Amino acid sequence: MSLWVDKFRPKTLDDLHYHQSLSARLKSLAASADFPHMLFYGPSGAGKKTRISCTLRQLFGSGVEKLKIDQRVFISPSKRKLEINIVQSNFHIEITPSEAGNYDRVVIQDLLKEIAQTQQVDLNAKHRFKVVVINEADSLSRDAQAALRRTMEKYMSNMRIILCANSTSRLIAPIKSRCLLMRVAAPNPEEMQMVLEHVAKKLKFDLPEEASQQIAEDCGGNMRKALLVFEALKMQSPDLSGSLKIAKPDWETYCHKVADLIVQEQSPARILEVRAKLYELMTHCIPPTIILKTVAERVVERVDEAMKADIMHWAAFYETRMRLGNKKIYHLEAWVVKVMSLYKHFMYNFDMADFE
Numbered sequence: 208m209s210l211w212v213d214k215f216r217p218k219t220l221d222d223l224h225y226h227q228s229l230s231a232r233l234k235s236l237a238a239s240a241d242f243p244h245m246l247f248y249g250p251s252g253a254g255k256k257t258r259i260s261c262t263l264r265q266l267f268g269s270g271v272e273k274l275k276i277d278q279r280v281f282i283s284p285s286k287r288k289l290e291i292n293i294v295q296s297n298f299h300i301e302i303t304p305s306e307a308g309n310y311d312r313v314v315i316q317d318l319l320k321e322i323a324q325t326q327q328v329d330l331n332a333k334h335r336f337k338v339v340v341i342n343e344a345d346s347l348s349r350d351a352q353a354a355l356r357r358t359m360e361k362y363m364s365n366m367r368i369i370l371c372a373n374s375t376s377r378l379i380a381p382i383k384s385r386c387l388l389m390r391v392a393a394p395n396p397e398e399m400q401m402v403l404e405h406v407a408k409k410l411k412f413d414l415p416e417e418a419s420q421q422i423a424e425d426c427g428g429n430m431r432k433a434l435l436v437f438e439a440l441k442m443q444s445p446d447l448s449g450s451l452k453i454a455k456p457d458w459e460t461y462c463h464k465v466a467d468l469i470v471q472e473q474s475p476a477r478i479l480e481v482r483a484k485l486y487e488l489m490t491h492c493i494p495p496t497i498i499l500k501t502v503a504e505r506v507v508e509r510v511d512e513a514m515k516a517d518i519m520h521w522a523a524f525y526e527t528r529m530r531l532g533n534k535k536i537y538h539l540e541a542w543v544v545k546v547m548s549l550y551k552h553f554m555y556n557f558d559m560a561d562f563e
């Protein structure tokens with residue numbers, strides 16, 4: 208039995224519930240003779256992957272849904288074997304190069320070259336090119352991006368690239384300029400409610416307005432999260448009435464605790480306590496950038512208006528450092544210390560103002 212997020216995932220551009228003008232644009236692009244390379248970007252759960260697969264279906268028909276998963280072996284320059292999972296149909300291939308870590312360049316280079324040099328075998332295919340979908344494109348290394356750029360220039364006739372990313376900021380300019388940019392914004396609460404109501408209708412039950420409102424508000428534009436929460440709530444309380452308790456995942460609650468520790472006390476002892484908790488989160492494989500973001504957002508909720516911008520500024524600053532550096536914990540901790548010092552300063556000035 209599949210989850211609602213999968214079961215009710217729209218299959219065609221016409222099935223998509225929101226951003227209709229974007230869907231119309233994709234439809235006309237799919238029909239045009241020169242389909243471009245594309246970059247889909249937007250926040251998590253906004254519907255990028257769904258939209259990409261609907262576009263593929265529009266391009267090639269239902270054949271794109273016949274997927275096989277292969278494991279491919281690549282050899283790194285240091286002769287290490289890299290095993291990468293590849294999802295493909297006769298018309299497209301999907302990869303997540305970040306699985307190859309530092310060797311993503313090898314994967315990009317070898318795979319794209321191979322695809323670019325093979326002709327479409329299916330003579331009935333609607334288009335001569337194959338599409339390569341690259342997930343998490345914003346985590347590609349510089350080297351891999353450079354390799355990608357060269358391939359995009361060289362092999363346009365047999366291949367189109369569709370990149371999927373959260374933001375465009377970490378992609379090099381020459382790649383961005385070779386792609387048509389497609390921003391998939393987060394759906395607003397009304398749009399999310401529409402999707403939830405559609406699911407309820409399909410399953411033939413009533414969804415009270417208050418419940419759908421609450422879910423949409425709580426999930427902040429993340430459609431995947433909203434559908435997961437919706438399904439969980441329906442299991443808990445089948446009539447979806449009364450006040451619904453939307454449970455947060457454990458790690459999120461844990462990040463909130465860390466934020467509360469930072470706001471409650473600023474001292475060396477507290478820094479050590481926070482450090483232990485950050486390590487704990489990291490050993491549970493929560494990505495450090497997500498930890499930083501979640502803790503920062505919670506801290507910002509708890510502090511005076513005057514401090515919010517500074518705290519987020521430093522979160523962005525240390526996030527960049529973290530991406531460049533190896534020891535993630537240093538940068539997380541540097542941010543914690545920075546926030547504690549900002550907080551102390553602010554409180555001190557505040558107390559002084561009281562005396563004046």
Ligand SMILES: Nc1ncnc2c1ncn2[C@@H]1O[C@H](COP(=O)(O)OP(=O)(O)OP(=O)(O)O)[C@@H](O)[C@H]1O
Pocket residue numbers: 211212213215216217222223224225249250251252253254255256257258402430431434
């Ligand atoms: N336009 C839409 N109409 C209805 N449901 C949608 C739409 N877009 C997405 N969904 C639902 O939201 C879920 C999440 O979408 P999707 O996986 O495409 O998000 P994403 O932006 O690729 O997320 P991430 O960046 O986290 O991978 C899908 O499983 C689908 O059920």
